[in-house]
Amino acid sequence: MAAVVAATSGVAHAADNLPPKQPLVEDLTTETKACATGEDRAYVGAPPTLRAALYDPEEDNQPAEANMVKGEFEAWWTDADGVEQRLTYTTNATLSGARQLWRMPQDSIPANTVVSWHVRADDGTEKSPWSSEGAGSVCEFVYDDVSPERATITSPEYPEDVLWVDGVGVYGHFTMDSPSDDVVAYTYNFIGGPYATVQPKQPGGSVTVPFLPLRSGPDRLTVRAIDRSGRSSGESTYRFYVQSGRAPVAHWRLDDAAGATSAGAEKGTAARAGSGVSFGGPAPRGTDLASTAHLDGSSHGYLTPDAPAVADPRKTFAVSAWVRPARTDRTMTVAGQDAGRSAAFTLGLRQEGTTPLWSFAIGDARVSGGAPETGEWAHLLGVYDAETGHAKLYVNGHEVGTEAEAAPAATTGAFQIGRVRHGEAYRDRWRGDLGDVRVHDRVVVPAEASQLARHRPGLLGHWSLETAPAGASPDQNGGAPLKLGDGAAIYRSPDSSCLPELDPDCPVIPSPLVGDGHLTLDGRTGYAATDGPVVDTSDSFTVGVVVRLADAEPDRPMTVLSQGGEHTDAFKVRYQPSKHAWQLVMPQRDEQGAAETVVAQVAAADGGEGRGHRLAVVYDDATDQIRLHIDGGSITAATADFPNGWPSTGPLQIGRARTGDGWGEYLHGDVDEVQAYAGALSADEINGLGWGTDPCLC
Template sequence: MTTGTGVAGAADNLPPKQPLVQDLRTGYKECAAGDARVYVSGAPTLTAVLHDPVEDNRPAEADLVKGEFEAWWTDADGTEQRRSFVTHETPSGTRQQWRMPADDLPPDTVVSWRVRANDGRANSPWSSEGDGSVCEFVYDDDNPEPARISSPEYPEDVLWVDGVGVYGHFTMDSPSDDVVSYQYGFIGGPYGSAVPERPGGPATIPFLPLESGPEQLTVRAVDRSGRSSGETSYRFYVKNGRAPVAHWPLDDAEGASGADAETGTDAQAGAGVTFGGPAPARTALTATATLDGSSHGYLTPGAPAVADPRKSFALSAWVRPAQTDRNMTVVSQDAGESAGPVLGLNARGEAPAWSFTLGAAQVSGGAPETGEWAHLLGVYDAETGKAHLYVNGRETGDPTGADPSAAAGAFQIGRARDGNGYHDRWHGQVGDVKVHDRVVVPAQAAELAYRKPSLRGHWSLETAADGASPDQSGGAPLKLGPGATIYRVPEDSCQPWSDPECVPTPEALVGEGHLALDGETGHATAEGPVVDTSDSFTVGVVVRLADTEPDRPMTVLSLPGQHTDAFKVRYHPGQHAWQLIMPHRDERGAPETVVARVDGYGGEAHRVAVVYDDASDRIRLYVDGQTGAEATADLPNHWQGAGPLQIGRARTGDGWGEHLRGDVDEVHAFAGALTDDDIPFLGSGVEPCFC
């Protein structure tokens, strides 16, 4: 066998190929040398992909190669040390490896290595020869020192500082000169890695507090070998978000010539503004201003409200448009002879949408409806450089990069600057205009737009007198029809666990009683529609079907119009599912939106709830506190049912049908949409607090 590099051992044998540098690894890191050399935290495994050319007179499986690794370094005495290792034969093209001995590896010393292949008759060139290169690594056996943390906005252990919606900047700096990253985490997130500009340098990260309270940042410094320092903890305490820098409730008395500012400068009103207009229900607002859409329909303090549009800010207001077929401005701020930020309605697209415009950037979304209230919030986050739009407390549209002008002119309500004049004037109501000099975070956006649900009826169905069961909230009772009775647990009922001869009596669904329906004529009604099905509403009930497998659909709740039900909730035995059915018009045979939640079989008690959120045009069906994609649907502009709320039956043709055979308890009705957090309270015997 010939031992010279690259020389064949037989006339018909081709030597193995020279290992390529890009196929070499020190641990999981690519081969590198010089200033780019690899740093490792322990004895590395050196690997290489080795190839032997396929020869015509041999099958491919006969191409076996082994690797010869060689490593060397200079020890503390200046003597060169060399180590080598030969692997077992493996098929050509596979990765071969050498796990270097840990007890022989010197720390903080440059170790060089190379490899070549051997097919049993010839060697390849070394990987370091010709256009190749040696690989180098340094074994680092010391952990870096822990990082120090500082923040100018949120100093450590100071009670209480700045607040929600105001960015803090946290600098992490380890004394070790080989730190290449900092692994960090805040309580509940975010978590991440920050890389300094140079090894051993500091790194700074931004953090936006989303809620008030104690907060903590933990950091570990990581050096170029992958070693981690001990953990550093930094505690700070976040205040509530700063109050608005400008606030016009616009609830001034009728006949007022301007709007008093709760914060900031009073706003003068044009002749097209009248006060004392309606306010959105279930909010703290008592009145709003009405703008007539003319050149006189505006309010202005004559001064900026956003001091520096290049810094973070937010604009918000409650609005109700009188039309949606043209562009209209809710609030804006002058920027020279043009508009700076503009919050309003954009009618230029295929359909009208709410919009927040900042320079050349615009975020649009939502569906304005004539005569319908909406809460708008435009946010500019200077840290990310993006504009955000919230409609009714939910972010809509795609956050868009913006480059706002530095100019800060007079703030405007109801119009936007264009050249020497104003345009896109608002027609409709405006109320509760606020300007913040910070980011308004998502939870606060939802709070600003919150419309507190109000209880319209709660029938616990414990008792009945003169054929009616009282409303616990003081409203009209539920009138019991034929085939409907109130079941009460007998006072002298025994307990099987204490009396072996006891014959147990049925328990009530909730409390001491419930409504029992015979499935033929049994039903109950609440005087009036109770809820407005064209607006947000919630209805909940506890129900138990008498039969495990009913032979027909059975309705537990419905609210009729003249020709069909505005909604009904029923059990469909063929699908083993609860269904919510909402016809699109008060017509027989009208198209319907149907959502369902599979439950399995009847015979068990379930808590069923319907939520219609007119602000988002969404309906949701909950069963035992749970909903899902299949039980949620879009439903814009639903119509108002005028009939009395029905328990246990639905409209069918000219009369009533789908009578429920089973038990009903804890009927709740609310104006407003309950949240996912509120729904579990329904039917539990505990009232939601809407805190």
């Protein structure tokens, strides 16, 4: 081979040209599909772009910019008359290693015909071997110009357009099938999801997908069939109508009259009560229960219908109850079902080392979580989903622990409340109160879990602050009034016969914050207060208020709400000018200088203008969280963990807080619409605070 010497910028290069490298099959693609033949060949929905990476040897001793190669593509096929047809294409030269492309002509490639192709590299002097030579291979594709037919959809559980069909928490199985024999996938979605793609076991086959309705109402499944070329069918739509989740298969409220010897069943068989069971005990606040049953933890403290409640533990079921343990230092059973000499499942409290946890066990699988507290109500729900094979545990409407894969026993025996089978005897007996034991033969979905565990908040006081006869602003519902101290007054806009927008001499008279009046505080001594505590700060509560600061740049912290203990406030809401934020402050003990939990929401001071801010404090004892909302529940709340709320004994204060041994942080501004509730309001309910009415506590 001739040697060429080139001079560039005073540097000589010896260039002994070598032929380009043979293209590798793994560097070739038809569109994005790998080079393949036979059953693995590519199928495309349009004449494809062929791609190849081509290399010139580095040993050519050329500068990098001189290693240029072009690609020679060749494609061939046999036409309908049995005659071989060929097309060729040569690319422009590009740098070695770059991708070379051939966009095949639209009108030259026949449909539904196997087309073969290969490529080689040309550096202008030498050509590489074809990619199909030696250990290489040709590439094949088929251009498919016909989209697949629409999919058909069927479901035995949810027939199309039938009103109404069972139901929330009951799986449906939807089969998608297309008459086209080249369909390799189906894309589908239900209203609100899931959105997914599934593949049949073989081209042209059908696919069945499970779907768990989470809400009642009309639903729709939309499907497209996708063939191996990537072409999509038209859209198929399947409409079905889901009714509400069906009632429990067994249900004992346990609110029977004192002295009863059995628990009546809302559904199922009455449960025989041992002598260690007494009825007429306390019920969880804000529920439909009027009373509950107390089990003394002895061998006589149990209830049983002497029959199974779960017909087959291998199928989907759920078990739930309101529970209040009298102790948390031992393992105790709320409910379970016999399976020979053991239990098919158990729901209850489990002592793990020194830590008590709520627990749901099926066979050898167990889900644990939550924090049981002596004397505190909790709602437990265990769910076994046979479709997924997993067990879940909900505490107070929230999923806890990690769902576990379970293998239930086939044996069924009597349902038990307050004890669990172990060998020839029972053990782990419940000591405490139980109510509203339910067994479902379906999945209880998350929204239902929240509803079952819901404590409906109760209104404790609503002070509209529009009047204050004899220095006391009344509660709208007849409860204790807010008494006004010095420096506090009710503002009501005076009557005026002129309109400022029509008469330039008419004075502008400010409107009350909400309704016909509001409380105005002077920032020095002004406050209003009840005679005693309003909310139980050791339990869930909500307090809302509308407030407008008089100063745009306050020079000190100012408190709008507080309720105190003996030595400090149990909570207070204040504006902290150094942070330009409203703060919720929760001392962790009733002690001077106790550590505090502080949550903050940023909002500018009003400066006596505008409509003020709607603030709400929400403490949820079930989740041990405290939140501060500004201007409704739709705004993201500032949240903090607060596991140990303590009961305050002092009155509700408007406009001041405890400071040292006295009072301080007096508010200079306006206050309206003070509302207090036992229980934690939801975000939607918080949106209803501060408008002059009470929100719907549905």
